[in-house]
Amino acid sequence: MIWRGPLLSILGIVNISRYEKPANRWQTYLTLIDSQVLKARPVIMDIINYSHNARTDVDEQPVKF
16 A cells, blocks of 8 residues: 555646646646556555555355356
8 A cells, every 4th residue: 555645646736737727737746647647546556555465364265166
């Protein structure tokens, strides 16, 4: 969950800065940052889930076919 906080903070700053005046070229940059963070978020969540699963004990049970 280390990455979740910073990503959410970046998204919050991007959203707040959209309402700042004057709106100029920064809007383009903020939109790019926003889209890249949103693209990165699922990958980071996959890494977190993998890490969690790697530390979880496996409960092996026989399967009858």
